[in-house]
Amino acid sequence: MRKQKTTTIYLGPQHPGITGNMMVKLEVDGDTIVKAETHIGYLHRGFEKLMERRNWLQSFTIVCRICVPEPDPNEENYARGVEEIEGREVPEKARWIRMLVLELARIQAYLLWYGGQSASVGLYTIGQWSIGDRNYVLDLFEELTGGRVYHMYIWPGGVRRDLPKGFKDRVYKVMDYIEKRLDDYDRLLFDNAIFQKRAQGVGYIPPEKAIEWGVVGPPLRATGTKSDVRIDEPYEFYDQVEFVVPDFYKTSDVWARALVRRFEIRQAINIVRQVLDKMPEKGPVWNKIPNPHKWRIPRGDAYVKTESARGEFGYYVVSDGSQFPRRVHVRGPAYVHGITLLEKILVGQNISDVSMIMNSLGTCPPEMER
Amino acid sequence: MSWFNIKGITNPLTALGQVAKKPHTIRFPYEEKPAAERYRGLHYNDIDYCIGCGNCAEICMNKAIDMVPVEGIEPKKGDSGLRPRIDNGRCCWCGLCVDVCPTGSLSLTREYIFVSPNPEDFLWMPGISNPDGKDKRSWRSNDLNFSINTYEREKMPMLDPKERVKSFAEVVLGYEEDQARREAQRCLSCGLCTEACPEHMHIPEYINAIAWGADDDSLRIIYDNNPLPETCGKVCTRRCEEVCALAKRGEPVAIRWLKRYATERALNADEIKEIVNPPIAPKNGKTVGVIGAGPAGLTVGYYLALRGFDVEIYERNSRAGGMTMYGIPKYRLPLESLDKQIEYMKKVGVKFHFNTEVGKDISFDEIYQKYDAVFIGVGLQDAWKLGIEGEDADGVWSAIHFLRRVNEGERIDVGNRVVVVGGGNTAIDASRVSRRLGAEVIMLYRRRKQDMPADWEEIEDAEAEGVQIWTQGIPVKVITDEQGKVKALRYVKAEMVPDPRGGRPRPVPIEGSETDIECTTVIAAIGQSADYSFLPEKYHDKVKMNRGRIIVNEWGQTDDPKIFAGGDAVNRVADAISAIADGYRAVKGIVRLLLGEEALKQK
Numbered sequence: 001m002r003k004q005k006t007t008t009i010y011l012g013p014q015h016p017g018i019t020g021n022m023m024v025k026l027e028v029d030g031d032t033i034v035k036a037e038t039h040i041g042y043l044h045r046g047f048e049k050l051m052e053r054r055n056w057l058q059s060f061t062i063v064c065r066i067c068v069p070e071p072d073p074n075e076e077n078y079a080r081g082v083e084e085i086e087g088r089e090v091p092e093k094a095r096w097i098r099m100l101v102l103e104l105a106r107i108q109a110y111l112l113w114y115g116g117q118s119a120s121v122g123l124y125t126i127g128q129w130s131i132g133d134r135n136y137v138l139d140l141f142e143e144l145t146g147g148r149v150y151h152m153y154i155w156p157g158g159v160r161r162d163l164p165k166g167f168k169d170r171v172y173k174v175m176d177y178i179e180k181r182l183d184d185y186d187r188l189l190f191d192n193a194i195f196q197k198r199a200q201g202v203g204y205i206p207p208e209k210a211i212e213w214g215v216v217g218p219p220l221r222a223t224g225t226k227s228d229v230r231i232d233e234p235y236e237f238y239d240q241v242e243f244v245v246p247d248f249y250k251t252s253d254v255w256a257r258a259l260v261r262r263f264e265i266r267q268a269i270n271i272v273r274q275v276l277d278k279m280p281e282k283g284p285v286w287n288k289i290p291n292p293h294k295w296r297i298p299r300g301d302a303y304v305k306t307e308s309a310r311g312e313f314g315y316y317v318v319s320d321g322s323q324f325p326r327r328v329h330v331r332g333p334a335y336v337h338g339i340t341l342l343e344k345i346l347v348g349q350n351i352s353d354v355s356m357i358m359n360s361l362g363t364c365p366p367e368m369e370r
Numbered sequence: 371m372s373w374f375n376i377k378g379i380t381n382p383l384t385a386l387g388q389v390a391k392k393p394h395t396i397r398f399p400y401e402e403k404p405a406a407e408r409y410r411g412l413h414y415n416d417i418d419y420c421i422g423c424g425n426c427a428e429i430c431m432n433k434a435i436d437m438v439p440v441e442g443i444e445p446k447k448g449d450s451g452l453r454p455r456i457d458n459g460r461c462c463w464c465g466l467c468v469d470v471c472p473t474g475s476l477s478l479t480r481e482y483i484f485v486s487p488n489p490e491d492f493l494w495m496p497g498i499s500n501p502d503g504k505d506k507r508s509w510r511s512n513d514l515n516f517s518i519n520t521y522e523r524e525k526m527p528m529l530d531p532k533e534r535v536k537s538f539a540e541v542v543l544g545y546e547e548d549q550a551r552r553e554a555q556r557c558l559s560c561g562l563c564t565e566a567c568p569e570h571m572h573i574p575e576y577i578n579a580i581a582w583g584a585d586d587d588s589l590r591i592i593y594d595n596n597p598l599p600e601t602c603g604k605v606c607t608r609r610c611e612e613v614c615a616l617a618k619r620g621e622p623v624a625i626r627w628l629k630r631y632a633t634e635r636a637l638n639a640d641e642i643k644e645i646v647n648p649p650i651a652p653k654n655g656k657t658v659g660v661i662g663a664g665p666a667g668l669t670v671g672y673y674l675a676l677r678g679f680d681v682e683i684y685e686r687n688s689r690a691g692g693m694t695m696y697g698i699p700k701y702r703l704p705l706e707s708l709d710k711q712i713e714y715m716k717k718v719g720v721k722f723h724f725n726t727e728v729g730k731d732i733s734f735d736e737i738y739q740k741y742d743a744v745f746i747g748v749g750l751q752d753a754w755k756l757g758i759e760g761e762d763a764d765g766v767w768s769a770i771h772f773l774r775r776v777n778e779g780e781r782i783d784v785g786n787r788v789v790v791v792g793g794g795n796t797a798i799d800a801s802r803v804s805r806r807l808g809a810e811v812i813m814l815y816r817r818r819k820q821d822m823p824a825d826w827e828e829i830e831d832a833e834a835e836g837v838q839i840w841t842q843g844i845p846v847k848v849i850t851d852e853q854g855k856v857k858a859l860r861y862v863k864a865e866m867v868p869d870p871r872g873g874r875p876r877p878v879p880i881e882g883s884e885t886d887i888e889c890t891t892v893i894a895a896i897g898q899s900a901d902y903s904f905l906p907e908k909y910h911d912k913v914k915m916n917r918g919r920i921i922v923n924e925w926g927q928t929d930d931p932k933i934f935a936g937g938d939a940v941n942r943v944a945d946a947i948s949a950i951a952d953g954y955r956a957v958k959g960i961v962r963l964l965l966g967e968e969a970l971k972q973k
Contacts, residue, residue: 057518058431061464125385132394139406146410146478146509152464160469161408161516188385193378284515292429292470292518294555294581 006034009351013042017120017355022338022365024358028351036346036354038339044369051328056082056156057292059325064150066330066370069112072105073308074315075154078328080235081317082156084302089287094158095236096279100171101144101153102236102306103272107178108137109309110265113359117258118189120355121198126188133181136174143167158286168276175269182265190262199255203345203357207252213344214336217311218264219361222257224250229307241274243267254353254360261309296323310334310362332367339368404480407508410463411482413456413496414503417443419475422450423560423615426467426476429518434460435467440498447566448613458484458492465509470518472558472615478509514619521620524553526627531834535805538700541831542604542627550631554581556616557623563610568943568951571596573610577628586645588632593646596950597672598665600711601694603630604703607795607825607945639713650718651678656964659741660684661728661904664692665946666747666937668712669953670960671720677961681720684737686727690715692749693938694946696774697796699803729904738909738932743960746905746913746920746935747953750898750944756791760848761894765856769800769895776803784809785890789859791815791845792895793822798829800893801837812887813839816864816877842866844879848892858886900939909933925959926952934959 012023021042027035047066051059063078064071076098083090090098111134115127138148143164145153153160189195205215207223220227226247230238246263249256289295299321305314311333320326342363346354405411417440427435437452445451454467454476468476476496481503486492497503511517527543534541545553559574567573572591579588592599606626614622636642656679660667663685671681689695690712694703716722728734737744753768755761765785769792775782788804790797793815801811813832815822819841822829833839847860862884864877899918912930914921919942920928920935927934936952938944962970 054431058429058466061431061462061466123382129388135394142406142409146406146408146465147463150462150464164407184384184388187381191377191381193375194382196378286516288515288520289518290520290552290555291558293559294557294578 011354012039019116019338019358019363020365022363022368024342024346024354026346026351026354031351033346033349033351033354036343038342040339040365040368043365045366047370048328048330051325053324055292055323056295056297056325057289059328060155061152063328063330064152066366067308067313067332067364068149068366069364070105070109070309071150072101072154073306073313074330075151076102076235076306077304077313077315078317079154079156080304080306081302081315081328082297084304085300085317085319086156086297088157088289090158091284091287093162093280093283094285094287096275097159097163097285098154099236099238099241100272100275100279101141101151101159103268103275104137104140104171106268106309107265107272108134108141110261110268111137111178113261113309113362114185114189116359117356118195120359121195123189123192123195126185129181129188130185133178136177140167140171140174143170155286157289158284160286162285168279171272171276175272179266179269182262186262190258195258196255198353198356199253199258199360200251201253201255202349202353203254203257203360205252205341205345207250210252213341215311215341216333216336217308217362218257218260219252219337219341220311221246222249222260223252224248229305229312233305235304235306237275237278240278241271243271254356257360294323296321297325308333310337310364330367330370332364332370334362334364334367337361338363338365405482405508406480409480409482409508410465410478411506411508412458412479412484412500412503413454413461413467413494414477414479414500414507415454415495415497416475416477416504417453417497419473420453420497421448421473421475421562421613421615421618422452423472423558423562424450424452424454425470425472425558425560425615426454428558428560429466429470430461431464431466432460432462434458434462438495440495445565447609448562450562450565453498454496456494456496458494466518468509469511469516470558471511472517472519472560472620473618474511474517477507477511479503479506480508481506517619519558519616519620520556521616523556523621523624524549526624528831531831531836534701535835538806540704541701542630544634545624545627545631550580550628551583553624554578554628557581558615560615562613562615563625566609566613568609568948569595569954570951571610573625576632577623577625580628580632585632585635589636589642589645590647592629592632593642593648595954596947597669597715598694598711598946598950599629600633600707601665601691601703602626602947602950603628603633604707605694605698606947609947636710639710639717642710642714643717646714648676648718650676653680654678654965656680656743657682657741658743658745658960659737660745660747661734661737662692662747662749662937663687663690663722663724664747664749664937664949665694666749666949666953666956667692667745668715668720669950670745670747670934670936670956672715672718673954673957674960675715675719677957677965679960679964682723682741683720684723684726684728684732686725686730688724690722690724692747692949693770696777697770697799698777699773699799699806700777701802701806702799727904734904734906734909742932742964744933745926745953745956745960746933746939747937747949748900748902748904749938749949751901752899753894754897754899756845756848756894756896758845758847760850760856763848763850763856764854765890766848766892766894767800769796769893770898772800772893773803776807782807786810787887787889788812788891788893789814789887789889790893790895791859792897793817793824794895794897795824795828796898797893797895798824798832798837800895802832802835804891804893805832805835805837809891811837812889813837814843814845814859814861814887815839815841816844817875818842818866821874842877843885844877845892846884849886856890856892858888859892860884860886898938898944924955925962926956927959927963931963 114130
């Protein structure tokens with residue numbers, strides 16, 4: 001047989017099919033990938049280092065930037081880490097509001113994913129719809145937190161402001177609307193022969209290797225593993241709401257991962273409704289911190305994690321007893337998904353499926369190089 | 371071909387059903403979408419309400435905020451004259467600057483579009499760049515629950531008012547350690563207080579030290595320019611707290627109580643010496659004589675002694691402290707506390723000559739000849755008279771003489787009803803002392819309660835102890851009985867008339883409203899004047915006077931270069947901290963005179 005010569009292709013960092021400012025170096029043999037290598041470094045802003053030079057309160061405005069589409073799990077983690085070291089109580093209502101924010105964030109992150117996933121197979125209409133609908137959730141965020149994308153709302157001790165008047169009704173309304181729209185998306189995406197053909201059997205993660213490789217979130221659940229931080233180690237009041245963790249999609253391909261997300265966005269809408277029903281009407285939403293310039297956190301460390309739309313988001317917060325964090329280590333799901341996992345599962349895949357696989361894994365560069 | 375079914379082809383076509391629906395957005399006609407009610411857009415600052423404390427610049431994690439001078443805004447007490455300027459290129463609109471703003475002047479607006487070809491324009495002066503932003507304010511901290519600052523002061527433990535009037539025990543008990551830490555933590559370190567303090571004490575620094583748990587450092591910082599910190603910690607008139615940034619919307623940081631806390635950590639003079647341990651310069655052979663061991667004189671004595679001068683203080687009474695010893699009641703400033711501080715001064719080398727009255731036991735000439743420089747800090751010894759009929763009757767006192775006698779340990783019989791005339795701190799002191807002597811006390815003040823120059827806390831305490839405050843009453847006559855003893859005080863009611871010159875409203879007597887208050891004692895606390903009889907005639911053309919006060923230059927120096935003056939004899943504020951400031955000024959003046967300009971630069 002004639003010895004095949006492979007070609008090297010650089011996918012990214014400026015490429016519409018890639019999830020943000022990262023690059024995948026592909027060795028291809030014809031259309032088939034022989035070797036993939038993730039290159040990052042195009043988005044390094046050094047958040048972890050920055051936080052060492054900001055006081056405990058100032059740092060909270062930095063963490064949201066670690067994940068643009070879904071900043072709230074970062075804020076939640078940071079706040080919870082600080083609270084755990086300091087032993088600060090969080091008022092009940094604040095914890096419910098945090099859950100509301102986290103679930104709304106999950107919904108809008110999945111709506112964004114709808115757009116990305118479908119666009120990666122060339123179906124653009126659904127992305128235009130879902131991102132349009134996502135704006136209704138962002139409107140809610142704008143009303144609640146003052147910001148559409150970077151909310152900077154969950155902070156140590158609680159949340160920054162109480163719910164505005166009539167906010168709950170508007171949330172119900174948006175939830176009803178989105179739930180109705182999800183059926184439209186189904187007809188366009190999940191019923192679509194194109195997506196079915198493209199997604200099924202592509203981007204396979206061997207279920208027996210998944211945990212070993214550090215897969216989390218929807219990709220892990222798509223292997224048939226029941227794994228969700230909200231169930232395994234409930235934080236806030238997740239033990240008081242009912243929802244199902246999908247472990248019945250077992251094919252572990254892009255298709256299964258899409259179905260997991262399709263299922264979970266409906267679960268999130270349900271959780272939002274439960275949260276709104278169970279949230280107390282009145283009560284404080286913030287346990288006031290001392291003067292931020294003189295706010296020292298006792299020596300100690302804490303590892304906290306939150307289930308984000310892309311999987312388990314972990315923070316390791318260390319305090320040396322001063323008014324600055326000694327170390328805030330961020331462990332986002334994309335770090336594993338985007339580097340080691342992606343490099344492994346791309347091998348043998350078709351070059352045109354790279355973007356689809358990346359979207360299904362939820363790779364996100366700011367998390368890899370925080 | 372498991373994926374192939376007819377639904378897979380037809381269902382996506384249902385998208386065509388959306389054709390007739392109203393789209394999310396349209397390009398024409400352009401509809402502006404108003405931002406949410408708490409949107410975090412461009413900044414707005416209420417320029418007139420802002421005090422330029424700079425907390426916004428301090429909290430900004432991007433260092434996007436600079437404090438810059440603004441045309442038309444002059445620095446004054448409680449206002450640095452600076453205003454925030456925001457670099458919109460660095461701002462991340464987190465809104466921490468708003469949440470930390472102690473006055474609530476800074477806010478974010480619903481405006482979020484700003485276009486300019488000029489890069490300089492992105493240095494945004496909130497409130498000046500957008501004067502119309504007031505109506506568009508969105509993210510605000512007007513609800514104090516969501517402001518980062520703590521506006522409630524740590525409560526000071528005090529004796530119960532019922533207990534207080536039984537004795538001269540100290541009323542204020544002082545902060546516990548954890549209370550002091552919490553209270554010190556509230557301080558934002560903006561430093562507006564430093565400017566307001568006559569002595570410019572290093573307030574943020576020593577409060578920071580307390581907040582960090584370094585009480586010893588705190589005491590050292592305090593002793594840097596105040597030799598009587600415990601006195602100030604107990605009785606200072608605390609102009610610092612008036613300008614505290616937190617006072618705009620809440621209670622100011624308890625600066626005085628924190629100083630008190632720091633000084634009380636040292637239990638005696640030895641401990642003060644051990645903690646403060648100031649470097650004492652070798653003797654330089656210069657001598658300075660100080661007349662009067664009041665706060666001003668003691669300040670001169672202490673700091674000159676540290677610089678290697680031989681200082682001798684002449685005091686006509688048997689104890690040092692001046693008015694803080696003889697004018698302030700012991701329930702506010704106990705004797706032990708004062709003694710501790712004086713003892714410490716003796717340890718660093720200040721020499722005292724008690725019971726030595728200049729002009730009687732030793733002549734001014736002698737002092738003038740003996741020393742290289744002389745400091746006059748004699749204070750105000752005589753009281754102003756009421757100027758009404760019957761004032762010389764038995765049972766009419768001037769407050770300072772009354773307080774002095776009480777402080778010397780005498781138990782004065784004031785009868786069962788005392789009327790104190792005046793509304794200042796001395797009047798309050800006289801009233802509260804009279805309460806402790808067992809009398810019913812009425813304070814008669816000619817203006818309204820809000821016009822009283824006394825400290826508001828003192829007024830509250832006095833009322834808690836049962837002092838009745840009668841306002842808008844002007845005394846006209848002391849009525850006596852056959853023995854020439856006070857029987858009643860006649861006064862007229864007054865109405866407040868706005869001052870045509872723009873000053874505070876003036877009381878004008880209402881005709882025919884004379885009323886008598888039956889009483890056994892009348893105490894007049896309406897002001898004091900100085901007694902300069904010790905100063906021989908020949909010095910009068912050098913030591914000039916203006917309305918009873920000695921005129922000095924910026925070094926505390928009179929026209930005779932050797933004679934310095936300070937304290938109540940010089941300034942019209944007449945409180946301890948101003949006297950200390952005067953003393954400190956004279957210290958610099960004396961060093962400059964005797965050692966030269968160069969020595970002044972060395973600390």
